[in-house]
Amino acid sequence: MNFRTPLEACRHARISQSSEIADFLSVLAADSHEADCVTIGYSVRGAPIRALLCRRDGNSPRPRVMLVGSHHGGSEPAGGEALIEIARALLHGDLRELLDHLDVVVIPNSNPDGRDDDSSRNANSVNLNRDYVLLSQPESRALNAAVQRYRPDVVLDAHESAALKRKSLGRAGYLTEFQAQFDVANNPALPTGMRRYGEEVLLEELIARVDSGGLHAQRYIREILSIDQALTYGGITIKRFRNKAAALGALSFLLETRLDPKDGQYPSFRNIAVRTGKQVQCVRVFLNVMAARADEILGLRAESAPVTAGELMVLSAEYVARAEGATHCVPLRRIDTGEIVQFDFRDHRQLALHAPVTAPHAYLVPRHKIVMRDLLLRHGLHFDYLQKATTLRVVEQMVEQVFADGALALRTSERARTMQMPAGTLRIPLAQPCGRLAPLLFEPASSSTVFSYPAYRRLLCPGEPLPVYREV
Numbered sequence: 001m002n003f004r005t006p007l008e009a010c011r012h013a014r015i016s017q018s019s020e021i022a023d024f025l026s027v028l029a030a031d032s033h034e035a036d037c038v039t040i041g042y043s044v045r046g047a048p049i050r051a052l053l054c055r056r057d058g059n060s061p062r063p064r065v066m067l068v069g070s071h072h073g074g075s076e077p078a079g080g081e082a083l084i085e086i087a088r089a090l091l092h093g094d095l096r097e098l099l100d101h102l103d104v105v106v107i108p109n110s111n112p113d114g115r116d117d118d119s120s121r122n123a124n125s126v127n128l129n130r131d132y133v134l135l136s137q138p139e140s141r142a143l144n145a146a147v148q149r150y151r152p153d154v155v156l157d158a159h160e161s162a163a164l165k166r167k168s169l170g171r172a173g174y175l176t177e178f179q180a181q182f183d184v185a186n187n188p189a190l191p192t193g194m195r196r197y198g199e200e201v202l203l204e205e206l207i208a209r210v211d212s213g214g215l216h217a218q219r220y221i222r223e224i225l226s227i228d229q230a231l232t233y234g235g236i237t238i239k240r241f242r243n244k245a246a247a248l249g250a251l252s253f254l255l256e257t258r259l260d261p262k263d264g265q266y267p268s269f270r271n272i273a274v275r276t277g278k279q280v281q282c283v284r285v286f287l288n289v290m291a292a293r294a295d296e297i298l299g300l301r302a303e304s305a306p307v308t309a310g311e312l313m314v315l316s317a318e319y320v321a322r323a324e325g326a327t328h329c330v331p332l333r334r335i336d337t338g339e340i341v342q343f344d345f346r347d348h349r350q351l352a353l354h355a356p357v358t359a360p361h362a363y364l365v366p367r368h369k370i371v372m373r374d375l376l377l378r379h380g381l382h383f384d385y386l387q388k389a390t391t392l393r394v395v396e397q398m399v400e401q402v403f404a405d406g407a408l409a410l411r412t413s414e415r416a417r418t419m420q421m422p423a424g425t426l427r428i429p430l431a432q433p434c435g436r437l438a439p440l441l442f443e444p445a446s447s448s449t450v451f452s453y454p455a456y457r458r459l460l461c462p463g464e465p466l467p468v469y470r471e472v
């Protein structure tokens, strides 16, 4: 049996096509009793999105790790190329021993049309890694449903990042200078114990081990577009897959490896072999760290229990200065001379949490039920209907002002009252596996609120109540 990857078969002359990746996964699974190849969904143009489920028979519980590649299609293909090599090594190569410690779900090609179009977006021109609130695209729905179906304990989303930002930092004459960056889910509504374990134990260990393996690694810093900007870590909303997977209960990480520019003497411009090699190195470390920490990770499963009524949830936060005048030094590379220059950036890598919201028993939706029901179905949130008009104690939020755009798209004032809800009102209890999503999506103060998107903002009218009530 020939297990050459599509890249090896073409001697790394081009990136793999989506159909080649899908076929390779089928071939790997057909020759192993430890893997199943399943189709988790289809792209806009109907290409299958395949997952390889790798697990060894045995009684002891093992953490399940989900590896996702190439969300950004042909612009960032190395993650997908690396993950099929990793899958081969798990089933037929030198990573076989890891399946004694981990179940692994491999989804190498989450944006098939983007890969085949040499685009970061899908065939509807949507950035899929910003679509996990709306779930407007078949690819993001497939990935979201796969997380809900396979319930991974750990998720890795593998990306690449261009060192040359042609339209911003490049104009000032500089490239970014790192080889690998990892970030961790950082939405403030995630369970504290999981967030801290992910950040303080797993993330630190990942970075240290990749770095000591010879690939310069650091905590992810949000894109540097200007030498005058402040530094922050990654975005906090659940429109990103990393944070969405975490809201669904996983310890969740982002990987970005460096994508070199074509100008200058850099090893990896369009050199898919080098780029894939960096990804493979990082993912191997990732799996080894998770295997070594398997018992602790299993112990955290209880942490992802549903939210209970009365619990305080922080739904938004912003990056602020770590201290008055704090700076952090980051090396950049001059494009013209190749020289490394150290820059002191304003250090805003501190999250200031906004006031918490008290989790209700349920949310009630008496109006705009068809639109909201569709959203609930996409997210896999369970709901039922009030069978008859019912008098309930609720918190009503009055819409005072609707702004044009942005996360904080509206201002509301709230009041507790006793109200008769009509028959047919949608009722979404928080006591359900994905209950944590409901406040994130429905609370107007949440940084992930659906009401920051035009399709839902147009349901609002100043002077009228929000169509979603808290049942308290």
Ligand SMILES: [Zn+2]
Residues within 6 Å of the ligand: 071, 072, 076, 159, 160
């Ligand atoms: Zn990306």
